[in-house]
Amino acid sequence: WCISRQRVWGVPIPIFYCDDCGADIVTPETIAHVAALFREHGSNVWFDREAKDLLPQGFVCPKCGKAHFTKETDIMDVWFDSGSTWAAVAAERPYLKYPADLYLEGGDQYRGWFQSSMLTSIAVNGVAPYKQIATHGWTVDGEGKAMHKSLGNAVGPEEVIKDYGADMLRLWVASADYTQDMRISKEIMKQLSQAYLKIRNTARYMLGNLCDFNPDTDAVALEDLMELDRYALHSFNELVKTARGAYDRYEFHAVYRAVYNFCVVDMSNFYLDIIKDRLYCGAEAERRSAQTALYTILDGMTRLIAPILAFTSDEIWHAMKHAAGVDAESVLLNDMPSDNAAYALSEDAKARWEKLVSLRDAVNKALENARNAGVFKKAQDTEVTLSVSADNAAFLEGVDLASLCIVSKVTVTTEAVEGEKNEESLLPCTIAVKLSEAPKCPRCWNHCDSIGTEGHHAELCDRCAAVVGE
Structure with missing residues (x-):
């Protein structure tokens, strides 16, 4: 050299x-x-x-x-200058670390800054000046071509911030696999903005349903939570483990993908869809159970996305009510969530929920086919009959399948029925869908034979009449 x-x-x-x-x-x-x-x-x-x-x-x-x-x-040589920063900068300042946790630069720096820093540090102290190295590719246009103003394909950060905000620029950086060349274009940013809205709207929905929830006085003990809420916390804990592991490996695109999938698949398409009835129409204890899970998930998810969506997470944080001991000034002043063994389900419980989720997917498919055939317009207007084996009938005993599938009624039988056969599910069954003939409750919109049996609230189903009468 x-x-x-x-x-x-x-x-x-x-x-x-x-x-x-x-x-x-x-x-x-x-x-x-x-x-x-x-x-x-x-x-x-x-x-x-x-x-x-x-x-x-x-x-x-x-x-x-x-x-x-x-x-x-x-x-x-200028590389000698920059290669000496471990001595001139890091080692001279007690608030900095030597060796550094990480050196970050483009892939061309293996023979540049990385090498000169290594040589000078080892020559003087016998140790490398860094514990880890991360390298990134170059920013290119949507077709993978180098960006030039003369070609009109350049996308500047100030343009992205003006059109979408600073968090969208941060999300683009996090969503790209920076070990390769990173593509950016107006179309890519437009698609990413839709993903951002999914995350934001999920948080917004949870916030809206926590408006009357005080975590210090209204939270339900973990062991008293309803089974579905325990499963939601288990799913969130799996997200935490995935995201924390990805953060530790500097795989920020994996963090983004895990959070996005959690918001869309686990939350919007499953948990939030199911608990909507309980949040709006359920009894106090049932509602508080769901709110406890929502608060725990929103609090943790906001902390989890803070390194990427710094402004959005702080916006959520300031809109939340916080438990005692939490720093309400900024989410960035609080620790990230970590793997919580108390939220983890046993292997038997996980297997049980895998079967129930698989069954719900099968019912949703049958409902979609029936909707397309003109049988009904809204799933709540239907009744579903499941023909299953005796073992599976015993397995489903006590499960609130109507709430799980968001229909008015589910009947489980071991007798054969005419319907859609589903052998691919973890719980094989035949699914029959029909329009409910029972009257419709104006409060929860479910069809129920109990309407008219409650004297004080004859127009309501028995569940709603009991809740209103509390």
């Missing part, structure tokens, strides 16, 4: 040459004196003064004893 460069300005190489005998002069005494001058006057003093004025007073050549000198005009 040639550490010198023939340039007119830079960091000087503090070497002198004897004009009489030609000896190279670089001694602890001369180095210390030049360092003191640099500290007082800056490195430009090397260019401003003659050689004799850069040496200690009365200095003579150690070899011939003469006092006529010439200073070196070459400068240090």
